[in-house]
Amino acid sequence: MDQLKAMQYFAEVAQTSSFTAAGKRFDVPASSISRRIADLEQHLGATLLNRTTRLVHLTEVGQEYYAQVKSILDQIERSETYVRQYQSEPQGKLVISSMVGFGERILIPLLDEFRALHPKVVLDVRLSDEVSQLNRDQVDIAIRGGYAPNERVVAKKLMNNQFIPVASPSYLEANGLPIKHEDLKKHQGLFFRTPMGPTPWLYQQNGQWHDVSPKPTLISNNGKWLIARAIEGQGLLMLPAWVVQSQLESGELVSLKLDPPLQISDGAGFGVYILYETDMYRIPKIKAAVDFILARAAQV
CATH class of the missing domain: 3.40.190.290 (D-Maltodextrin-Binding Protein; domain 2)
Structure with a gap:
């Protein structure tokens, strides 16, 4: 049994609740999808899907298994993307998450310039003041105000946030x-x-x-x-x-001039930071965007 392929089939069915939709996604008959997942269930000794004439939905253990499988498949996709794009020109979709104020006033005008320099990069820009996690939210680059986070990511200061x-x-x-x-x-x-x-x-x-x-x-x-x-x-x-x-x-x-100046926190190191994962910086589209934003934000 090709376990990786079976996991891919299972994840697609879990997302679509349909053997037919999964079959179209992989260009194979729905019966092949169903049979491969049945083999996976036999291999694991557990029922992952409840099947009825109309619906397919995850069992309780299927839900837990899906969460872990999705994480594995996402990592495989990231690794393959890294290998494919290594030593190539910047291209492909680039997901950037930014706090709203910085995004509207500073980031978006800069990204218009970036798009002109790198026309093969498709920007997916998400403005939100909610804190995003790079891995969880499938974000390539995040821009946050506050303190350098404790996440296992690179955090470089773009500007003060006094x-x-x-x-x-x-x-x-x-x-x-x-x-x-x-x-x-x-x-x-x-x-x-x-x-x-x-x-x-x-x-x-x-x-x-x-x-x-x-x-x-x-x-x-x-x-x-x-x-x-x-x-x-x-x-x-x-x-x-x-x-x-x-x-x-x-x-x-x-x-208003007050001495000492007002603060919104009793901590040090308050600023606007650009965040990215160390190993992803070598991907041309991410490296190009990080370097560009760092250089241009310093001129604002």
Whole structure:
């Protein structure tokens, strides 16, 4: 029995719930698919599929086996892709996951330039503030804000991600300028929500961290909405400096100067990172994209 082929057939049936669909996928009769999986079940001494006249679905042990088989087949596919693309020009689908703000403001304009340089690369760009895992989510490159992760991946810093407090001139005229950190508690606040929750407003003094967050009037993970409401004078806002740079330059928002500066965490090493797996960097499309993003982000 060709166990690898049987595993491929089984995985396809598990995904489609159909011997016929699996047969079309591999260009073999449905009966061949069914027979090969029956041989696999006999080899394992377990029933993987419940079969009826209309439906095929996984048994409990079949579900567990499918999860492990899928992981094995994904790794085989990755290994074959690496071998095929080794020493070739950048080509094929490249999956990039990025946090929304960075993706919209910085990454996507850069990727238009990258596509012109590498027309054989098909970009699959996914913007989300949810944390993605390269292996689990089948992502080639991920861009995250925060700290360098503990995953077994390469993490290179693209830029600082220092959050700064800002407000519109109209808000400050109506509500006064915060002079001391504790003054912030008396103001209205617009809060950016990360996957870990709304960002706190912290400062450190004499080795102690203090939370001086204003009173929340709006919480969202949509930076554009928060910025628009801040410009309208609905509250103080704290976002990364690169996110509000254009509004600061236009005068729609002004930066609040406090010493020591505010933070959203009591840790060090906060930044925007590009992540990829070490062994995948040798694939031309991934190497080309990583090198390009690192070089161009440094110029932003």
